[in-house]
Amino acid sequence: MQGQPLKRSLSLPLLTLYGLGTTVGAGIYVLVGKVAGVAGVLAPVSFIVAAVLAGLTALSFSQLVVRFPRSAGEAVYVEQAFGRPALSMAVGLAVVVVGLVSSAAIVSGAVGYLQNIVAAPGWVIILATVLFLTGVAVWGITESVLIAGIATVLEIGGLGLIVWVGRDAFGADVISTVVARRPDDSGFAVLGVLSGAVLAFYAFIGFEDMVNVAEEVRRPERVFPRAIGITLAATLIIYTAVSWVAVATMPIEQLSASTAPLSDIFVRLTGLPTLAIDGLAVIAVLNGALVQIIMASRVLYGLGRQGTLPAIFASVSRRTLTPVFATGVSAGILLTLAFTVPLEALARFTSTLTLLIFAAVNLALLRLNVSSDGVRVTPATAIVLPALALVSCLGFVLFQLVDFLGKSFS
Secondary structure, rough: OHHHOOOOOOOOHHHHHHHHHHHHHHHHHHEEEEEEEHHHHHHHHHHHHHHHHHHHHHHHHHHHHHHHOOOOHHHHHHHHHOOHHHHHHHHHHHHHHHHHHHHHHHHHHHHHOOOOOOOOOOOHHHHHHHHHHHHHHHHHHHHHHHHHHHHHHHHHHHHHHHHHHHHHHHHHHHHHHHOOOOOOHHHHHHHHHHHHHHHHHHHHOOOHHHHHHHHHHHHHHHHHHHHHHHHHHHHHHHHHHHHHHHHHHHOOHHHHHOHHHHHHHHHHHOOOOOOHHHHHEEEEEEHHHHHHHHHHHOOOOOHHHHHHHHHHHOOOOOOOOHHHHHHHHHHHHHHHHHHOOOOHHHHHHHHHHHHHHHEEEEEEHHHHHOOOOOOOOOHHHHHHHHHHHHHHHHHHHHHHHHHHHHHOOO
16 A cells, blocks of 8 residues: 555664664674685674774764654665755665675575575575565564564574683683784785675674664654664674684684584584574574565665655555565565575675765765754764765775775786
């Protein structure tokens, strides 16, 4: 039904769990080995650099969502700043692509863990997973976020278990031993950290998804800045601890080659069966994919309501008050990507396109602040921070391009 509003039912705890559900878990469960393969023992530094990069843009999102608490947030911000519907649609569709490519990476990454539990071909696992998640997303926003919230608590528990069994990695002797394994070539180390940060940045993607459920949040002007801040702070602490345990307890070659890195770490440290960790990893990756499907469908819904996509995308079920058609389209694209594109390529593409979207959002905030839209902000918040965020995003995109070209022609 077109014109039917979305249900406004999300509070600070639920929105924070939603953000943690798409940020904490999936990336670290799937990519910690890949980041270590690039950055070596400096992988924790890559996660810290990625967190700083994400945090700068998070400040911009916190300001913009308070001004414009609507679905398809990034597209709305660009439209408000530049008044160009075509540019707004391009940004909105880019957000959808990021969400679905990210979901495809998450679902592909789940296969290794799921095959430790169920003997089934990878394509069967992917198909069953996407159909299940689509059904949950259609069910209802409150139900979906509650399920995601429960899954988030479980997946954080799994990461906490890894840190606990690997707690000896934080001893002074282990720290000095690991630090001694860092590359002698400082130039190589910096390049490794930056390249690892591009991959690790994928693991921080999620806080921006929160703005796309703005029409389903109670008192968004109070809730969003707090929820985004809590999400990023918790994510940084957890990722730094887990990545340190990973590089301190496993040879980098084994870690980077693993399809289920946290399960392998658990076995190495305890000698116990991996069923519990495999189960928690599956919950984590499925939870991350669920939240991305919800996000992508809300962006398509928002673009349909703006008139930049056909009106059918704005149709909402009378029964569930969810955008069923937009959710179905999102699931179809996700399946295609998961079946055809390798995991690391999906993650790198997601990170790069997200950085470009973040650059557009930071530029939109700069334009709005410079044109004085009546919102009182300090000069640093108005100009310096979004400008710094813009430059950092574009700088990482340029680094990624140079790194790719260098590897292609080497």
